[in-house]
Amino acid sequence: MIISDNTFIAVVCFSKLRLQQAKEFCVTNELPLLKSKSDRYDLQLLFHDDLIELFDRQLQASIAIDFLRGKLAHRQHFGGGRGQAIAKAMGIKSGITPRVLDTTAGLAADAFVLATLGCPLTLIERSPVIACLIDNAIERASLSENFQTILKQGFEVINCDANDYIRHRLATGKPAPDVIYIDPMYPERKKSALVKKDMQILQHLHGKADNTAELLENALLYAGKRVVVKRPIYAEAVSSRTPDTCIKSKKTRYDIYTIKKMAE
Ligand SMILES: C[S@@+](CC[C@H](N)C(=O)[O-])C[C@H]1O[C@@H](n2cnc3c(N)ncnc32)[C@H](O)[C@@H]1O
Structure with a gap:
């Protein structure tokens, strides 16, 4: 590998x-x-x-990833709940907590936010090194009762390429998640100081390989309701497809592609 x-x-x-x-x-x-x-x-x-x-x-x-302390725990308590742009982009509302396939789990920060808002999640991460960090964070957090609730609701990590995962699920007729989430590595910026240290480490690990356009196409074939792509506010959409709508916060834009079902 x-x-x-x-x-x-x-x-x-x-x-x-x-x-x-x-x-x-x-x-x-x-x-x-x-x-x-x-x-x-x-x-x-x-x-x-x-x-x-x-x-x-x-x-x-x-x-390292820590679901119980530091940034992630702070965001869980003070991050703005369902009012956050990511929650709106996913379609989370009172009584509606979509089943999410996070195809680019990374350090699992976004996945954890969605889990704390009640969404069942499957996390896909192609790097075995990063998947190992997530597994370790789950192992350490699983002693906490609050995190047990998240595990029962669904917080599963799979180490593979999301394109392969989706193709296999489609071929075997497995039920679709409501939302497929894609958060590709951000485009490189000239001032590296603008990139946070943890993202710089991810960049060193991954290099520049990018297959987001292919991932979007596969996600559109499989998602039940929508595909959400996270972008920096200054960046273009990931492919020539125009999103149906966007939700913006100060630095981030969520491009939303709605699934239009054919009349049966
Ligand atoms: C920007 S990071 C995601 C950050 C994450 N949303 C978070 O909140 O921590 C992108 C991650 O997606 C992973 N990735 C990129 N393409 C992938 C693919 N096709 N399948 C699985 N993982 C992928 C990379 O290995 C990287 O760890």
């Missing part, structure tokens, strides 16, 4: 408890396993007893 386009990655395991898990991850993804950090690798997935984090040697910074 191609894990990254342009970066050397290694796994560093500091924990006896996680050694077997780290070994299996390395075998599956053909990555070297180290006992301590090394200057030879740009990105290093660090396995501690509890936490798994991704360390970027160039930025001297790490990312």
Whole structure:
């Protein structure tokens, strides 16, 4: 499996408890396993007893996901609930909590917001490194009662390419989600200071590969009600298709493509 386009990655395991898990991850993804950090690798997935984090040697910074503390928990309590642009874009209203397929899970921030608003979710992430960070965040959060409610409602992570996932679901006649959500990597900006550190680390991991136009076409074939694409406010739509409507916030635009069902 191609894990990254342009970066050397290694796994560093500091924990006896996680050694077997780290070994299996390395075998599956053909990555070297180290006992301590090394200057030879740009990105290093660090396995501690509890936490798994991704360390970027160039930025001297790490990312990990935490559903219980920090930014995500703050947004859950003070983020504006159903009044947020993302909630409106999904069609969340009193008594309506659509089933969402998040095709670009990333650090699962948007998925977590939607889950806290009551949406059942399937998260698709093609990078095994990022999927590993999400799995670890779920493992740590699952001790909390509030997060158990989210898990019961539906918060499943699948490590694969969303195009393959959708094609397989279509071919096997599986029920469609109400909404398919796409949040591609943002177009590169000249001033890298404008890109947050966690997104810079994602860019180092993923390079510039982009298949969003193909993903939009597949999503339109499969979604029950709508496809929502997140864009920076300054960016063009992801393909020549014009969205049916847009919901805007200060820095972000949600392009909404409504599914028109043929009369039977
Ligand atoms: C901008 S990030 C998403 C951020 C996410 N919405 C959040 O709130 O944290 C984009 C992510 O989508 C993933 N991705 C891009 N194309 C994909 C595809 N075709 N299938 C699955 N994952 C994909 C990338 O690996 C990356 O982690």
